[in-house]
Amino acid sequence: MSHYIDIAHASLNKYDEELCGDSVQIIRKKDYVMAVMADGLGSGVKANILSTLTVRIVSKMLDMGSELKDVVETVAETLPICKERNIAYSTFTVVSICGNNAHLVEYDNPSVFYFKNGVYKKIDRNCVEIGDKKIFESSFKLDLNDSLIVVSDGVIHAGVGGILNLGWQWDNVKQYLSKILEVYSDASDICSQLITTCNNLYKNKPGDDTTAIVIKVNESKKVTVMVGPPVLKNMDEWVVKKLMKSEGLKVVCGGTAAKIVSRILNKDVITSTEYIDPDIPPYAHIDGIDLVTEGVLTLRKTVEIFKEYIENKDSNLLRFSRKDAATRLFKILNYATDVNFLVGQAVNSAHQNPDFPSDLRIKVRIVEELINLLEILNKNVEVNYF
Incomplete structure (x- = not known):
């Protein structure tokens, strides 16, 4: 079915x-x-x-x-x-x-x-x-x-x-x-x-x-989320095309990923000043994309919101009525029945701790935690790494 x-x-x-x-x-x-x-x-x-x-x-x-x-x-x-x-x-x-x-x-x-x-x-x-x-x-x-x-x-x-x-x-x-x-x-x-x-x-x-x-x-409600840039630069266009051909809502997380999408689509990235939160970077707009956010900080906050949501077993979204980027991302993912993550594995040196092995990238670990929370909520989740 x-x-x-x-x-x-x-x-x-x-x-x-x-x-x-x-x-x-x-x-x-x-x-x-x-x-x-x-x-x-x-x-x-x-x-x-x-x-x-x-x-x-x-x-x-x-x-x-x-x-x-x-x-x-x-x-x-x-x-x-x-x-x-x-x-x-x-x-x-x-x-x-x-x-x-x-x-x-x-x-x-x-x-x-x-x-x-x-x-x-x-x-x-x-x-x-x-x-x-x-x-x-x-x-x-x-x-x-x-x-x-x-x-x-x-x-x-x-x-x-x-x-x-x-x-x-x-x-x-x-x-x-x-x-x-x-x-x-x-x-x-x-x-x-x-x-x-x-x-x-x-x-x-x-x-x-x-x-x-x-x-x-x-009805299935599909969302595709592009997170971060691919390891190989020559895959940029391929990943963006995969994102744009996907059904349902489209989300881009990460400043570098947003620049890649902007360049491939030849569309401007316009940062929103509609809602300012001192703890969460503002979201942005790219024509053809439903939500554009910063990467690690926003994803981490989104994980926190999902944990609160699951812990309280609260299906009333009115209590999550803020308009910051993380809450917007939470609402989109919570709305979805099927979520496809396109996860770029290029390492951002600004996000690394020298005490950790190089494969423990913060971005990937946060995405994996988010995926686990979505699966707890019975979402169909697919992940593709690039």
Whole structure:
């Protein structure tokens, strides 16, 4: 499938618990995505151990091609027994997507919500009995704008005994999701809205561990970033042409790289005075390029912004509303589904520490750190070095 499988997940710990009793595992490969969510018995440490073991076992075995029967039996035999209730118990839901074919496995979690182009559609489920467990399986096709939302009990119980006597209820969640899908297209925004609403219903004191995974089929949003000059000067024109022929947004990082692009395209580099930040060099304009920034300092600051974003699990970009070069670069990369880095390996002597080996160039290490952060956010990243 040429479209992008956008995935986001978020959790609320039960009030006064340091660990969440729900666990999520995402596996992403080329043309293949698997999302596993498990809800451990109870809450706190025990529940966290149960759910963590479950998602690790289920995702690993299914990813390796094991039969569902073997997976369920392994989970049952592996989970520790709860001394209080004398059962080993963790529910789980698995969504695997290969191409445009989706396969769903559900065990004792709330039913997955499926929206076809924003409109709710009932999933035809087949019941499979494995031992004393009833597992529901289903297979179907996914198209552009389709959504799957996986939730734990904490979502449909939100507000129970407080704002809502009987909790939010599955049908009410379905109606809510149909409304926010009309407004939001990115999985992170949908997930953030859902979890924030749950927290509000709980009056900021969740009565249960609460988790949601949002899977959305979106159009691919591509960005190509040229960082620094190539080692060989005779490759300048080739790299710039590769940049200009790429689909989507185009970014140039580094003063020397900007001069190369300016020379090859015969376009001026115009430094912006619109926003001045004492810690971050200003961005610039080149006709045909969406963003031009300085190199190492801006990239390092962008890395810091991404770390803050990931640490806070905050999908509301309003808090990152500054207009400096690093924040602009963050917004472009966070917007992207596919990022292609064209990394020049020419050494800038001004960026070197004589105590380090020559191959530990600061620029390359910062780019590699940025790539790692983008992969944590499930971006498709490609890197070409020159």
